[in-house]
Amino acid sequence: MKLEDQFVNKSYYETFIKEGEERHPLEVLGEAFVEENALENSDLSYIRFAQGEVYFHYKDYEAAVFKWESIHNDFEPWAQKNMGDAYFELGLTGMAEEIYKTIQTDSMILKTEVALQLISLYIEEQKHEQAVQTIKQTVAMNPDYPNVTKIARAYFEKNEDWMNAVELAVNESVRTESLFWFEVLKSYIEKGYTKTISPDYFREALAVLYKVDQIHFEQMAAALWRSYQTESCYLEWLREFNVLFAGLDIHSFETWHELSAIYQETYLSLIGGNYLLKQLTPIMPGLLTNWLRITDSGHALLASSAVLAWNDLFSAGIEPDQIADAETILYRAEKTIDQLEYPLELLDSIIKWAKLHGLSVSTRLKWMARELIDFDVQHILVAGMNGSGKTAFIQSVLADSLPEKPTQFVMAARHGDHHELAVISDGGISAITEEDSQQLDPDAILEWRGPSQFLKENALVFLDTPGLNGSQRSKVYEYLHFADGLLFVLNANDPLTVKETDVLLKIKEQVPDLKIHFLMSKMDMIYSKQEAADLVEETAQKIKRDFPQAELHPYSSHYAAREAVNGLAQFFRKNFKVENLEAHRIEKLVRCIRESITYLLKQRLQNENELVESIHRHEDMLAKLNGAANQLEDVIHEQIQLIRSSYHSMTKSIKEELQAKIPDILRKSSDYIKLNSDFRKIHLELNEEMNNRIRSFLQTAIFPKYYELVTKWIADSESELQQSQAYLGEMAEGFNQLYGENIIALACDFKIMDDWRRDADRMANGVHFDSVNILLRHTPSQVLLKSAGKLLGALSQNKAMLYNRYKKFIESEDYQDIAGLITNKVMLQFELFEQGLERDIRMFFKNPETVLRDTITETETVIDESKEKLSNMKENPEVYQDPLKLFELKLRQFEWMQINTKARQKV
Template identity: 45%
Template structure:
């Protein structure tokens, strides 16, 4: 089927073949006449005419007539006729019928398939069946992507409905198929909108490779867009892997223009080693990243240093060819100028990392780095053996007697408009010390602090000097003074003209030279004024001769703190010679790098120290728990002992009192027989006698029993007080032992003596003003008492019977055992003492409550510490990379900067 015919069928213009252009345009009439003419033939074929009539009816929107005509087409135009029928139903709004007919059209004609699909797409769009619409347009693009507007329609549809996965698939496929830059640029736009960040990077490998073949500038731009899109996302490492794969396969021929891509390689490399990732996460991608970076970079020395640094820290990870190329670049490189900024950035990143992990870098490291950036000031280290006049020499320079010979601090003295003294330790800073406070602090031996002193000094200002005063321990490389060696631009060693350059001084300085081989060392021959000129010259020449055997470039300056001005001129010349002799910026950079290396080493040691501290803390707390548990047992035993002693002592007094009362009451009651006489009124005698008996018992208790036992009770209270004092003494000794263990006033085991005050008050109340309830001694309903009371009422009125009643009462009172009455009275009286006794154990236990509480809190606190430190220790041991990996990667970056600064790897071995 020709292209012309297909275009006519698509536009429904097939009918024009039956129309004469010169005739009237009444298309229906013309085709009717053509049909009548065809019927005159022996074998008429009306299919083509009917197909054309259907087109005309469609043109005039008589869709039903058009459908009728097209239903009867059975020749090669039948598929087109059915497609047109579906178009008519579509126009009539009968979408279901239209869909069914579209789907039923069977044809091998690519154009018809495409047209049918596009109509279905439109139908599904009208029905808002977006999934079906997407499926149809995707199939259409796959079927006939070169068909006019198909890809444009698809792209517009996917963009409108934010079907980003399909629009990106379309764009990638079309870029690969057509190789047109429009599609690559469209993909770049999508990437910049972050529409591809959730798609795995290997999906774009082919399209990037194809673009690299066609236009490497566009390739660079698209690669950078992908890089930024994937950065810090879930496929970041997959992307870096894909980049490495790409650059291993593509030919690079525009390296001079790939500045941005080279910069992106650099940024990625430094991001990977900035401490964010573990080594095992980056170990497989970094070597290839470095290899490809070296392949395209325009700043070869930086990349070469990175390659060699990585190989130094992680050997055998890079190929020998790449490594050799990097070493060659370094050996031929010129000076790189961005080192100060790099050093400060690296140091700050280390400080920030340490702060994020709650690790203290130390104020002194930070202070020294700050000083090393002040390139306008020369730091002159002043050292010397004790007694050589070092402090006097420094005082003569600054013009003030600031330092005393007993100064043992590390002191930095600089010029400033006014006196300002600050004290620094690793973890703290004190600002604005007075001179008196400084003198007091500097007199302390080997304190781990640094004094930053600023004062008006013309000599320091004019010569741009800062003086570093150290203790006499330069031979100890582990001391804080070694940091001053790192800071110093030159060393002045003060000798005494009396005993110049002793063996100990020589050993000390050779050790310093070993630590800092580039540090200029010169000498001050002090106290030379005590000798005459000839002797002074001899001492100077002999001293110079011995010194030059070990330090041939050293200068020896004879100096007198008395003849200050002429000797200061000589000192100025010496200081100037130090500045001229050295490449100051290069040396400062080496010092900064060395300080960073020491900082990393310090932090790595902190990791070891942290583990050891955790182990020690766990052992210490476990020991504390054991001892505190032991203390609880001891305290419990002591508590039981005191309860037993105090209670038994009290029970002795109580039982003795009770026994005496039990013995006294019957006797008191029997003695009441003398209250009865023959003249008594026997009708009321039992009542009066009962009162008398209660009165005598009360009188006995108040007047005899309680006074006699008040001393015993007082003795018991004193005994209890002694026991409490002994207890407190024991607790104090125990408390002091634990506080020594804690090295602080952690515990205060105080026995509660208020209990004794309560006891004194209770005893005073119980032994004073005791009133018993009246007891029915003779008013009980016993047979004997009933007989007596009845006899008294019956016979008491007759005088002759009183003698008999007198005898009866007398006999009864004297012979009664009073056991029940005695028990009642004793129980009543002793009740308060019994109740008091029952509370003794509780009271004593309460007095021990505070020590028990303190110890239990100590145990709980120690156990919490043990648990927390075990967790921290397990975390450190199970994940050492959390701490070690970032510091190791900082060493990689440091090594790179060292190599850049030195030039050749062979000149600067890794440490």
């Protein structure tokens, strides 16, 4: 055993014990100590070092420290370390740590052992930061030392310090190239401990692992791939890994089933619409190229078609030789896809995306798509010039009258148990009557259903089209790619004119694979059978020159006998049968999907324009609404001023009358005084009489007059308010005409009139008048009169004098103050009513005010929301455009896969 190994195990003392020695080590060492000490140049350090070890093993730590303290030779660093161990065992961790840190040595083993002891000390004292720091230093210093990395890993895992655990696993994987550490790292990845770590951190580890073991490399890459899928750095991972993988020397004999599957999964998710093209274009070429390099047979078709489709739409990024490889792989790919399921799923995803973004795929195009996947019927486009007898032919075959329709429409005629007529436009499908057809969207298609034995037995749908020499001839070309065949109707009176030939050649140029056959109508106009036969033969030869595969069928709409119908049925079955109908329909379906994508792009621009128009329209409406609100406020203010003023004038006249007549009533009350009056109490009786006369005056003159005046005032006010209501009604009607619907109703609250009438009745009939002090006040005149009456009233000779004095006093008194007091008391409720008029009038107009205010708020909200939406549309057009471009990419990829299918069918 090496000397340092003995130091580590504290077994150096065994060097003093001979083999077979049975005595206790302390006895042996004690004897050696005595012998050494007897020497002239003795050195007891080695023996003391060994004695300290024995004491340590027997837990006599103090004796051990005593021995090691005296070591000053080359064993001193180890002795210091052992002293630290002893103090550690005694629980004196502070002293132990201090000793460990003071040890100076060049021995890597000693340094490592000291570090391990410090690690144990820090762990025991729960000093996590010091423990981590020391562990990392130790691993960096001497990672191959026994248990160093094991201790580090165990500690990190126990404390769930996954960042350091991952760092340890990565470093050890790269350093040792050991599959053990790569497996440890993969377990961390699979448990999600690496999700927040930058992908480039694993670059070197992956490169090393590829050299060590490709199978484990694939597993590690797959684990990292899946861990990053839901993280924000996912695209960064894709860039990082594809750069790394592109630099690896991949051999053709290597199989990468798992990575190939992940590449496919990733590609499909990236083009699923959750990413913008500016995010994908830097990544996709590298991803597709690497996928193509390693694709297996199960993913070859998708990988190669994805490369080719991406190159078609985004030409930069993929090298020509890689494109050539993709084409080779495409043609050799064995596994195919469901030819119908793929485009239908694509169309469904487009429809769902459109709905999510406030758009909608054209209902007309969706109808066409549904028709195309109905393989039980054939769609025959019936075309011809105006006057060719085209519509008459269809009606005679159907044995039913088609509804009259404007010439600009295409009409699909099909068998149905009941008569139905529907319009299929971009916006939807709706049932219509014949009268409605004049108001339809000119781009719509009409669908007629009705009992038709011919269509049912021959599984046909006729598409009746506008005349090819009419203003709407372009409608025919719109549906050429939809139809399974074209039946061109010729007029027997002038068959296959130069113009008809030119039109047909143009159709053939546009749709070269479309079956074209001819029907010669109006054969009943030919006078003889021979002439008819010659005409048919001559016309058939003319047709064969440009359309060698076409056939001609003579027909008369006026003689649609059973035999003629049967012959026509045979003509259709023989000539319009499409070989491999599903494949042809799928090509048409692809075209229909492409048109749907184009339609959505146009719709998005149309929505933007409509949004701009909506903002302008609502801003104009807002200006009008604010103007109306200002006008309403002017009306309210004007009515308040007018109604209050008229009421005030009315009450003013009553007030003036009270002020004028009350003094006169009081003066005339002097007639109540008689010579025989009891002048001792006359002032009391007269005061009561005066109040009674005023009360009578109020009840018989003032209150009736008030009622008469207020009734007229209410009537006049109601008339004024009625005019205001009429004005507001006209205002509301004007707004509703602008809105195109009844949105605004500016109804005022006429119940306020009933409240006024009730209040007027109450004030005119139920106002209580309390007596006022007229002669009981303490003015000097009154005091003298009342005193004289009390003193002299009992003497008859003084009554004449008192009578005259009282009479003169009553008739000459001013009474203006009393009149003012009484007037104020009487007019109080009238004035309170007047004060409430403004509130009442505003309550009358409250609903119009509320309606206008709420409408203004709603309009402002609509404008703000529309502006924000428009701003987002203009600032981020890629949010709409990019997903549609990706849908186009998927469609192009399907077309490439179709090429593979056709190539395999030929083989």
